[in-house]
Amino acid sequence: MKLKRFYLLFLVFYVVYATGISLYLFNLEPGFVPEQYRGTAADPATFMSQEEIQEAHHLSLVKNISFFLLLPFDFLVLIVVMAFSTKLRNKAREVAKRSFWRVGYYYFIFSLIMLLLYLPLDLFLYHLDIKYNLSDQPLLSWLKDLGSAFAVDVILSTLLLWLFYFIVKKQPKKWWLTVSLISLPINLSLMFIIPTLIMPLFNEYKPLENKAVKAEIQKLAEQAGVSDAKIEEMNMSKQSNGINAFVVGIGGQTKIVLGDTTLKELTIEEIKFIMAHEIGHYKLKHIYSGVVVSFIVSFLISYLVYVIYNFFIRKWGHIWGIENQEDIAAMPLLILAIAITTFPISPVTNTITRIQEKQADRYAIELTQNKEAAISAFQKTNKNYKETGYSPDFIHYLLDDHPRVTERITDIEKYKIKK
Numbered sequence: 537m538k539l540k541r542f543y544l545l546f547l548v549f550y551v552v553y554a555t556g557i558s559l560y561l562f563n564l565e566p567g568f569v570p571e572q573y574r575g576t577a578a579d580p581a582t583f584m585s586q587e588e589i590q591e592a593h594h595l596s597l598v599k600n601i602s603f604f605l606l607l608p609f610d611f612l613v614l615i616v617v618m619a620f621s622t623k624l625r626n627k628a629r630e631v632a633k634r635s636f637w638r639v640g641y642y643y644f645i646f647s648l649i650m651l652l653l654y655l656p657l658d659l660f661l662y663h664l665d666i667k668y669n670l671s672d673q674p675l676l677s678w679l680k681d682l683g684s685a686f687a688v689d690v691i692l693s694t695l696l697l698w699l700f701y702f703i704v705k706k707q708p709k710k711w712w713l714t715v716s717l718i719s720l721p722i723n724l725s726l727m728f729i730i731p732t733l734i735m736p737l738f739n740e741y742k743p744l745e746n747k748a749v750k751a752e753i754q755k756l757a758e759q760a761g762v763s764d765a766k767i768e769e770m771n772m773s774k775q776s777n778g779i780n781a782f783v784v785g786i787g788g789q790t791k792i793v794l795g796d797t798t799l800k801e802l803t804i805e806e807i808k809f810i811m812a813h814e815i816g817h818y819k820l821k822h823i824y825s826g827v828v829v830s831f832i833v834s835f836l837i838s839y840l841v842y843v844i845y846n847f848f849i850r851k852w853g854h855i856w857g858i859e860n861q862e863d864i865a866a867m868p869l870l871i872l873a874i875a876i877t878t879f880p881i882s883p884v885t886n887t888i889t890r891i892q893e894k895q896a897d898r899y900a901i902e903l904t905q906n907k908e909a910a911i912s913a914f915q916k917t918n919k920n921y922k923e924t925g926y927s928p929d930f931i932h933y934l935l936d937d938h939p940r941v942t943e944r945i946t947d948i949e950k951y952k953i954k955k
C-alpha cells in the first residue's frame with residue numbers, strides 16, 4: 537500500500553512538474569539576450585542568421601525538455617528496480633561464491649537493464665545530432681562506442697563497488713570517512729588510466745601533422761614555459777563535428793589535445809587562442825586544483841550519502857527484503873542516494889569550473905595578444921554547436937560548467953591587455 541501511494545503521489549508530482557517545466561521552456565524567446573549584449577559582438581543576431589538562431593533554439597528546447605523530464609524519471613526507475621533487486625542478488629549468490637564476482641554479476645545485469653531501458657532515448661539523441669549535422673558518425677560506429685563505454689563502466693564500477701562493500705563490512709558506522717579519504721588516490725589513479733588506457737579505445741591520438749599550426753602552438757608553449765607538455769591531435773570528427781580542445785591527465789601523462797574538427801573550422805590565429813586557453817588550464821594547474829576541490833567535496837558527499845542510504849534502508853528496506861547496508865540488493869538505493877546528494881552540489885562545482893574557464897580565457901588573451909581572434913573563435917564555435925551563446929539564469933546556474941559565450945566575448949572586449 538505504501539508503494540502504491542508513493543507511485544500515485546509521484547504521478548501527480550510529475551504531471552505538475554512536467555507542465556511547469558514545459559511552459560517555462562516553451563516561453564523562452566529564440567535568440568534572446570539581455571539588453572547589454574544587443575548589437576554587440578556577443579549578440580547572436582550579429583553573426584548568425586535568423587534561420588540559424590531558430591535552429592539553435594529548437595535544438596536546445598528539445599535537449600532541455602529531454603533532460604528535465606528525464607530527471608525525476610531516473611529516480612523512479614531506481615525505485616522500480618528495487619522490486620526485483622533481491623531476486624537479482626539471490627541469483628548472484630547462486631552464480632558466484634566470491635563477493636567480487638557477485639558484485640560484478642549484479643552490476644552487469646543492472647547496467648544492462650538500464651542500457652536497454654534508455655536505449656530508445658539515446659538513439660533519439662543520436663538521430664538528433666545527425667539531423668542537425670552535429671555528427672556524421674555511422675550507427676554501427678556509434679553502437680560500438682556505446683558497447684565500449686558499457687564495458688569500461690562495468691569493469692571500473694565493479695572494482696569500485698566491491699571496494700565500497702568491503703569497507704562497509706569492515707567499518708559499518710565509519711565507512712563514509714574511509715571512502716572519502718581513498719577518493720583522492722582513486723581520482724589520481726584515474727587521471728593516469730583515462731588518457732593512457734581508456735581514451736584510446738574511442739579515438740586515435742597522434743602528434744600534430746599540420747606543420748604551420750604545430751610551429752605556432754610550440755611557440756605559445758615555449759612562451760608559457762610549458763614546452764614539455766604533450767600537444768596532440770585527436771580524430772574528434774569520428775563522433776562529432778564540434779570544435780573542441782581540452783587538457784587531460786596529470787604529471788607526465790598530461791596532454792593538450794586539439795580536435796581535427798578545430799583544424800578544419802578555425803584559422804591559425806583562432807586555433808592559437810583555443811590552444812592558449814588550454815595551455816592556461818595547464819599552466820594555472822586547474823587539474824590539480826580540481827583534484828583538491830573534488831577531495832573536499834567528497835567528504836560532504838560521502839557523509840550525506842551515508843545518512844540518506846541508511847535512512848532508505850531503515851525506512852523501506854524491509855519492504856524490498858534488504859538485509860543490511862552491505863547487501864548488494866540495495867545498490868539502486870546507493871545510486872539514488874548519490875544522485876540526490878550530488879545534484880544539489882553540482883551548481884557549486886560548476887561555478888568553480890566557470891571561474892577557471894574565465895581565468896584560462898584571460899591567460900589566453902595575455903599570451904596571444906589577439907582579442908579579435910578570440911571573439912571570432914567563440915562566434916564560430918557557437919555556430920558550429922548550433923547554440924546562441926546565452927542560456928537563461930535558471931538553466932545556466934544549474935547545468936552549465938562553462939561561462940555563457942555572451943559573457944566571455946564581452947569580458948574579452950573589455951579586458952585590458954598587459955603588454
